[in-house]
Amino acid sequence: MEENNRILDEKDFDQLFIKRKSVRAYDGRPIPSAVKDALIAATMRAPTAGNMMLYSILEVEDPGIKARLAETCDHQPFIATAPLVLVYLADYARMTAFFKASNVQAILGSETAAMAWPRESDLLLAASDAIIAAQTTAIAAQALGLGSCYIGDIMEHWETHRDLLGLPRYAFPVAMLCIGYPTEQQRQRPQPSRLPETVILHKNRYALPSPELLATLHTGPGEAKNAGQSLYRRKFDTDYAREMRRSVKAMLDAWWRKDPD
Numbered sequence: 001m002e003e004n005n006r007i008l009d010e011k012d013f014d015q016l017f018i019k020r021k022s023v024r025a026y027d028g029r030p031i032p033s034a035v036k037d038a039l040i041a042a043t044m045r046a047p048t049a050g051n052m053m054l055y056s057i058l059e060v061e062d063p064g065i066k067a068r069l070a071e072t073c074d075h076q077p078f079i080a081t082a083p084l085v086l087v088y089l090a091d092y093a094r095m096t097a098f099f100k101a102s103n104v105q106a107i108l109g110s111e112t113a114a115m116a117w118p119r120e121s122d123l124l125l126a127a128s129d130a131i132i133a134a135q136t137t138a139i140a141a142q143a144l145g146l147g148s149c150y151i152g153d154i155m156e157h158w159e160t161h162r163d164l165l166g167l168p169r170y171a172f173p174v175a176m177l178c179i180g181y182p183t184e185q186q187r188q189r190p191q192p193s194r195l196p197e198t199v200i201l202h203k204n205r206y207a208l209p210s211p212e213l214l215a216t217l218h219t220g221p222g223e224a225k226n227a228g229q230s231l232y233r234r235k236f237d238t239d240y241a242r243e244m245r246r247s248v249k250a251m252l253d254a255w256w257r258k259d260p261d
């Protein structure tokens, strides 16, 4: 391996990436403000489309709001006890306001031409920015001895979360991270397995795994005899999955509405 430009030794690299796992129980120690500052400083350097920073981060400090999120995000009590809860928003509200404040209308050629509103592509870029920022925080947390866990269920109950967090139009929560110092039990907990690299890494052209290989995927200790059926039931045929589909569609409908703000 080319070692010349390496900035982490093998042990640190392993600790940061190979040994990382989600952490869902925290030992109660508060996160010092210098550590929190370092997390945010690292996050601010995350890559971002066109350096536009099409995201915002909302720190949930209020225990009442944390407790509510623990309910609305598919009843996950550890959200309420996490020392640091960060919501990552795909955010075109700030950019739209910036364009308006910059009188973009003046350069549109005709007085009746309306300023373009954010489209599908803009939402996808903003969501990418937000997720990349979140993952940068997650890795920075690992580097600083903290543990983190994503909460995808923040995309459920869009109307409730919008009102609870005071979100304007064009600001949609795409991820939430719970962060804290791991309990000893969490430190010892084995990592979950991964799919084989051969089904993830393709060379030059995409190739679906063979039916024989597919039949072996997502099987493991404690898994039902038919792993596909059990995964489908767990991830698609549940109330939270139905709520996520409804909620994201409701957000998209609000995002596309062409009426003025």
Ligand SMILES: Cc1cc2nc3c(=O)[nH]c(=O)nc-3n(C[C@H](O)[C@H](O)[C@H](O)COP(=O)(O)O)c2cc1C
Pocket: 020, 021, 022, 023, 024, 076, 149, 150, 151, 152, 153, 191, 192
């Ligand atoms: C987009 C996304 C959403 C997730 N949502 C949740 C969640 O709501 N609750 C939870 O406990 N874990 C959640 N996770 C964590 C995954 O369950 C976890 O990453 C996965 O099981 C692999 O485990 P590992 O991170 O320990 O390797 C989420 C992860 C991602 C990337």
